[in-house]
Amino acid sequence: MANTKRSLEERLNEGTVIVGEGYLFEMERRGYLQAGSFVPEVALEHPDVLKQVYRDYMNCGSDVVLAFTYNAHREKMRIIGKEELLEPLNRNAIRLAKEVAKEHPTEEALVAGNISNTNIFDPEDPASKDQVRAMFAEMIQWSKEEGVDFINGETFYYHEEAVIALEEIQKQDLPAVITLGLMAENKMREGMSVEESCRILSEKGALVVGMNCFRGPDTMQPYLKKIREAVDGFVGGLPIPYRTTEEHPTFFNLPDGGCSCSLPTETTFPTSLDPLYHNRYELAAWAKEAQELGVNYIGLCCGASPAMIRAIAEATGNTTINSKYSPNMEKHFLFGKDESLKTHNQDYRTKA
Template sequence: MKRSLEQRLQDGPVICGEGYLFELERRGYLQAGSFVPEVALDNPEALKQTYRDYMNAGSDVVLAFTYNAHREKMRIIGKEDYLEPLNRQAIRLAKEVAKENEEEEALVAGNISNTNVFDSDDQASKDLVRNMFDEMVGWCKEEGVDFINGETFYYYEEALIALEVIQSHGLPAVITFGLMGENVLRDGYSVEEGARLLQEQGALVVGMNCFRGPQTMQPYVEKIRQHTDGYVAALPVPYRTTEEHPTFFNLPDGGCSCHLPTETTFPTSLDPLYTNRYELAAWAKEAKESGVNYFGLCCGASPSMLREVAETVGRVAPNSKYSPNMEKHFLFGTDDTLKSHNQEYRSKA
């Protein structure tokens, strides 16, 4: 039988592949800016292959790509009629791919996220958010997901509403915060206090995702670990955020010689600001030692990056057979049968 999320967490680290938003934009199947996952309906095979690539890179979870597939986003693009079909299709495709995992069927997670309509001072907005979550989680329940991933919340109270709705449908919850540059949630809670309260309310996993790279997320993950007793999640973006620029929203690129069509490098000019896979491996090692249980990467991550994280925390991915091995490289290899004149030339290559 397929183990539950809690059973897998009890047995060791769990890997969750995220980052579909940027990856599918990079592959040409999603529009940057609106960032709505219409790909589930427009190009289902492209979405299935992306699910598959992240699963084969080591993800224990096929996360249904319904990030931003909520009523507010669909209203903005004028496609509210697509809302339910899109959500159900994304989950069904995830379930198909999850069954392909030869070692053990992958978990399938439903996904809800920040709505961008929540207002701490407006009860009507809170009611609207609750209704938006309720319909999405209801579809997840009917489609048979294993748990719900509620992510990228920058208000504690919005995250709490998400948790309450998930629990009302009887599903386990992973809840993660997106921490903006102010270093506190927008309703004044520290991220560690918010995580502690959510765990006390019954969230199975609490933590952080998106916005911040490893260097500016890890200190707050450690605070969450210190203030909670349960399972902790960390899913940074793979960019070199700094103390001066703690999120990827305002990262400068001092080496850019062209005119950017946007005010910032976010979202389509971040390429020179990537961390490399070995920096991600160093972070994953640090995160594991600090007590993180649920690992992943968020916007910008590629399958090869996720595989590096998975292998660093002790996992062997289906595609680990394709992990780097320079032994046979014509310039830098060590194989005795390589041509010596090539290796002698490598310093001039």
């Protein structure tokens, strides 16, 4: 393993940084997280599972092992009645991330602490702002003490909440990535445009600004273009891998016209989105387009799989640890062209 480890800023200055997110849906899909509350108790209950997910994303090209503390804030823990687990959960998620990051065979991966939208921020309620600030402050302090490389603050739909997050990160003298979640009204909840919010956050000192979650590539890309034009610094884009549309720009109300049964939930979100995925080649094409646009910090959010992360990493010029497992149909019995294959099988390609 290399003795040196470049910082996030150094890597951004040298090229595109790939970031694998989406642990929330991946853990639910594997059966270790409850949809609804979406609290990452897996960090304490099944640390081996969390380490393997970290490893899978890193081996498929993520330059960052993001500590799985999304929704691991005091309000969420209060809702599920487990506030006493708040600090142990946060610290263990980071420690596991650091263990996996050191496994990288060529250069130790970066480890990011993670804070996110709190769902209690109210612009008309000063007490809520104080509560949010205190929640961020303790999580960032634990991250600092555990030795993370930077803090990823994400999915903010209030500009002011994002600013509070940035301020608390800066108090701990850590680099900040701040990404915003844009709801279907196509603006921040206060009415500000997402590009203006990003411009302000960048000018206030965020190393990376941009968008994550809620929107797929098709409905995020136009706003990434606006952000890139408005911001002088680094820009991040981490869409969900679902086929959102202009009519349904987020996955919260994304319909599935082909569903033949009644759903137990009001919409396909969050547990019936499966038929609405982009395939990995569409995601790779988006990543290449985003890179050419000047997006520097590229990844996928909720719903992403390691294979999808590998596809966007390779599309942006990277060879991953697990690129040796990338698709190669040459030896497939039906579709392969290798000379050693039995040719009588290939007569059935169109009949299979």
